[in-house]
Amino acid sequence: MPVAIITGASKGLGRALAAALAGRGWDLVVDARSAGPLKEAARELRAAGQGAGRGAARVVALPGDVADAGHRAALVAAAGELGGLDLLVNNASALGAEPLVRLADHPLDGLRTALEVNVVAPLGLIQQALPLLLMSSYLPSYEEFAAPAERTFHDSGDDNGEAYDSHPYTENARNAGLSVSPPYMGTGGAILNISSDAAVEAYPTWGGYGAAKAALDQQSAVLAAEEPGLRVWWVDPGDMRTDLYAAAVPDDDASGRPLPGTVVPALLRLLDGAAPSGRYTAASAAAATGEVSVR
Structure with missing residues (x-):
């Protein structure tokens, strides 16, 4: 069975993605800072595999802080004990200030926390996981559980598609620097880093969090160039109705925002299509159709 680590998996997008993978036969290592909600999520994840007729998924739930080495x-x-690691999802996040405030008022300790959780911790986890990811037979093992999918990725067509280069280093990452070689698709594992539109857009009060996510984006791009045997995806999931957003902007009515589960089909599309490394958006319309917008 393929194995994934998903951080911040007790609720929101992390939990929704974990449930989808469990239903496809994945074994999981999940974490969150709160033990109670994580234990409840783990029960749901085991049942998701069983409900799909595959038997209960093996789920290791480890409460803790990703900032802790x-x-x-x-x-x-824990992933090694399950047999290896095929997918690492850096989903755990921190705002740095709750509610969000202008940069003039942003607590510096809060910014340090945002950088630690959103940038330093993902790299630390990647460094620890890299040997297992490089040994992964990710694509062959995953295709046993996922239906074949066309490797087609659709441009979002929005203004940001022209203003922001989705992955200026894609050619180097895919061809390992060999100008005459065909596109290189590694058979190792995959890394999915959850980003934000605040990483590329200047929204008032989102400066600290946005700066951290922008750093995560650049870190992901360099990693993709350095590790052509892996797939590295950094994804803006779009607006969602989550506890994180409620903490960021508590006075905003988020009832009209889509639930995290609506984004999951787009993330699965990356897996099914063996998408090349790059920055992707997963707009709610694309998620509903199974299409992924790349920018």
Whole structure:
């Protein structure tokens, strides 16, 4: 069975993606800072695999903080005990200020926390997980559980598609620097880093969080260039109705925002299509049709 680590999996997008993977036969290592909600999520994830007729998914739930190096090591060790690691999802996040405030008022300790959780911790986890990811036979093992999908990715057609280069290093990442070689698709594992439109747009009060996500984007792009044997995706999931957004902007009515589960089909599309490394958006319309917008 393929194995995934998903951080921040007790609720929101992390939990929704974990449930979808469990239903496809994946074994999971999941974490969150709160033990109670994580334990409840783990029960749901095991049932998701069983409900799909595959038997209960193996789920290791480890409460802890991704900013803690010992906790990160425990996550990777648990994946190794399940047989390896095929997908690492860096989903856990921190705003830096709750509610969000203008940069003039942003607490510096809060910014340090945002950078630690959104940038330093993902890299630390990637460093720990890299040996297992490089040994992964990700694509062959995954195709046993996923229906074949066309490797087609559709441009979003919005203004940002022209203003922002989705992955200026894609050619190097895919061809490993060989100008005459065909596109290189590694058979190792995949890394999915959850980004935000605040990484590329200047929204008032989102400066600290946006700066952290922008750093995560650049870190992901460099990683993709350095590790052509892996797939590295950094994805803006779009607006969602989550506890994180409620904490960021508590006075905003989020009832009309889509639930995190609506984004999951777009993320699965990356897996099914063996998408090349790059920055992707997963707009709600694209998620509903199974299409992924790349920008």
